[in-house]
Amino acid sequence: MVDQDTAKIDRTATTRRRFIFGVIIASIAGAFGSLLSLLKVLSPSKKGGGYVSTITPGDKLVYAAGNNLGAYIKASALNVGDAVLAYPAGKSSNPANIVQLIRLNAADFGPPTNIKLTDKGFVAYSAICTHLGCNVSWVKNEKSPDTSYTECFCHNSIFDPAKGARVIGGPAPIPLAQIGVKVTADETIVFTSDFTGPIGPQLS
Ligand code: FES
Known part of the structure; x- marks a missing residue:
């Protein structure tokens, strides 16, 4: 009886630890994603900056x-x-x-x-x-x-x-x-x- 109760407590503790671990991983992943987005906004223009001219000879x-x-x-x-x-x-x-x-x-x-x-x-x-x-x-x-x-x-x-x-x-x-x-x-x-x-x- 004591062993069964002990095993149940262990399983509950393990489940709780897994849940907390999952929450921490998800939080870190979310923070990392936000940081990447912020860096993207703050970083200087990339080479060329996406500028593509549409001028053709003869344009006034x-x-x-x-x-x-x-x-x-x-x-x-x-x-x-x-x-x-x-x-x-x-x-x-x-x-x-x-x-x-x-x-x-x-x-x-x-x-x-x-x-x-x-x-x-x-x-x-x-x-x-x-x-x-x-x-x-x-x-x-x-x-x-x-x-x-x-x-x-x-x-x-x-x-x-x-x-x-x-x-x-x-x-x-x-x-x-x-x-x-x-x-x-x-x-x-x-x-x-x-x-x-x-x-x-x-x-x-
Ligand atoms: S000198 Fe920096 S944008 Fe022209």
Whole structure:
């Protein structure tokens, strides 16, 4: 009788221990899952950031900001040292399509700029910083317009627009990809190529 009672107590204790052990394992698994989700949210953008451009040669450039938002950009609207953010007409819903259109002295272009993808001093690069994906800005030197440059104010990466948008300061890992542009007979500007390299944040 005593042995039967003892065995029953042992079974009950074992069952309780298994239950508690199961609860602990389930709790740890749940906490681990929550931690993974949190890390996923907090981690920086993955390489490329999922940016895929849908620009095709022949697309016309339109203003991406300002009073002329959506209007065709005319070559005569930009002087040397000027730059604007632009989209291909009708494709502004894809953030991967945004570019910075810049006008410089054609004689100032140097490697690694692809000269064939420029026209009359116009050059265009992806406007998405290769560090973490902010949109870049233009810093105009009013006294010496041809020394103006592109900067990302998120973490102060600086790109040289006359030299293939190479990185000359800050944490950006690679240049902004160039894309071909051409001035048409009616002074509007069209894309003539795809991007020459990857666009978007390039952290791995
Ligand atoms: S996102 Fe441009 S410098 Fe960091």
